[in-house]
Amino acid sequence: MTGAVPAPPLPDDIDARILREQVDSMMRTSWSGAIAAFVVGLGFWSISWAQTGDRGALLWAALLHSCQLWRYLGCRRYLRTPAAARDAHAAGNWYARALLLNASIWGLAPWLFFPEDSPLVTALMMLVLLGMTTGSIASLAPHRRALLSFPIPVMLGLSSAMLWQGGALELFMGVSALVYLYVNLDFGLQQHRLLTEALRSRYEKEALARQLEEQIEIARRASAERIRFFASASHDLRQPLHSLGLFGTALERRLAGHPAHALAGNLMQCVNALELSFNEMLEVSRLDAGVIVARREPVSVAALCRALDASFGPQAEARGLMLRFRPGAHWISADPALMERLLGNLVHNALKFTANGGVLLAARKRGEQVLIEVWDTGSGIPAAELPRIFDEFYQVGNPERDRARGLGMGLAIVRRLADLMGLQVDVRSRPGRGTLFRLQALACAPAAAQPRVEARPAGHDTGHPGLCVMVIDDEPQVRASTAAVLEQAGMLAVTADGAQQAHAVLQTQADRAQPVDILVCDFRLRGEEDGLALIASLRAAAGRPLPALLITGDTAPDRVQRARASGLPVLYKPVPAEALLGALNAVFSEGDR
Incomplete structure (x- = not known):
């Protein structure tokens, strides 16, 4: 009836999604950095060539801009590739190599462009290279290999050029550049770890959400299949039971006055018990189907108690139990037929599990609510069983499924009827002392008196022979x-x-x-x-x-x-x-x- 439970996603699947997200993010944010690097590089070689006329600056420019063009075309090709066809692993490795080459070219700049006699220009160049390094940390933090590929060559080129000059100031600046590199790399790696863990947490939650949706769908299909199964089984069983009841009635009437009439009567008692069980299951199906609509009108609690006394009084008297009602003069807003059915199930359930003492139905007002309580002195319900008593086919203390004690549908119907009318049902119980069911209904003003109409019992007068x-x-x-x-x-x-x-x-x-x-x-x-x-x-x-x-x-x-x-x-x-x-x-x- 149910499908196989899907296995949780493998770590490799999540790792692949993390890598894809990291590479995509890095590729998308590379444009702003590429523009800044192009402008700075253009300024570097233009100023140097204008001042010195050294053709080495033109060679450096050709290398830098060629590398930048290569990176631009590669990023553009990747981003235009459909997401399903992207190879994030290969793209990430390629981008790291491109950054390493680009950073190596930038690392040559201090060797080519540092003026020996201008500390101000030297400081300005250091500021530019340090700024580029800091800016790269934010854009490259998603991808660890790329993060290491750019700052290290740039800062090593800067630091080595400063240390090579040998002056006290240059030595200080070269060492400071190395310290700066360490601090930025440490910060960048921490950012990388945080981003990676955030992505992992996100994808794991998404995977759990998908599993939950799949489990809900499996449960929904199982519930639908269960309903179809019981409906089909109920239909197939109802057909012969329907015929049995009609044949039994015809036989019982034909044998009136015959010695075998008692046998026919016993047969009909069995049929009636089966019909009662099927009708309870039918009522649950009708409530689940939503075809029963509750109508609200003023209902006298006293009138409900009179109807319940007529229905259950003889049963209680026959078993030596007391059935008492204290309705007061309260009126509630409810559906009278559904309310009588709900309270009838509670009273029937209380009588069924009470061997000595009795059952009391009492009503009292609390604020805008009327509390209708059904007390019994029965066997009680263990605390561990209370959450399940409103489930279908569940009966406390009846593991052998004794049919004389019903099917366990009465309280399931109570819960559905209460939900249908928007009423709250609470239960408290003490094993060996009894149980209390409390119903909270909205109080209302009494209804206007209506003329009483005597109803004729259905079926006793067909009135149309010869049809x-x-x-x-x-x-x-x-x-x-x-x-x-x-x-x-x-x-x-x-x-x-x-x-x-x-x-x-x-x-x-x-x-x-x-x-x-x-x-x-x-x-x-x-x-x-x-x-x-x-x-x-x-x-x-x-x-x-x-x-x-x-x-x-x-x-x-x-x-x-x-x-x-x-x-x-x-x-x-x-x-x-x-x-x-x-x-x-x-x-x-x-x-x-």
């Missing part, structure tokens, strides 16, 4: 089980395995004067067929907006988003028979209006 329902699914068991449930409810069920057969059935039913009233279509059909496109084509063929219900076992985030964006009612496999009949009733009733 002709086309069931489209590429799985024969799904078609058969769905048809069995529909026929038990008094409907006419016709089936198709894909687009071609669906169009044929649509035409056949129209010819029989018993047209299809509603479509029940799987999202992903055989091959490249798509349930959304098929529904659109069947509506076009029928010449009317046929009511349609989309059923899918896909939990991949992109498919969940597509299903939600279609605007069609969507059910996620496995679908209980009552939920299917209730959805059909709602869809057809909406179509009638």
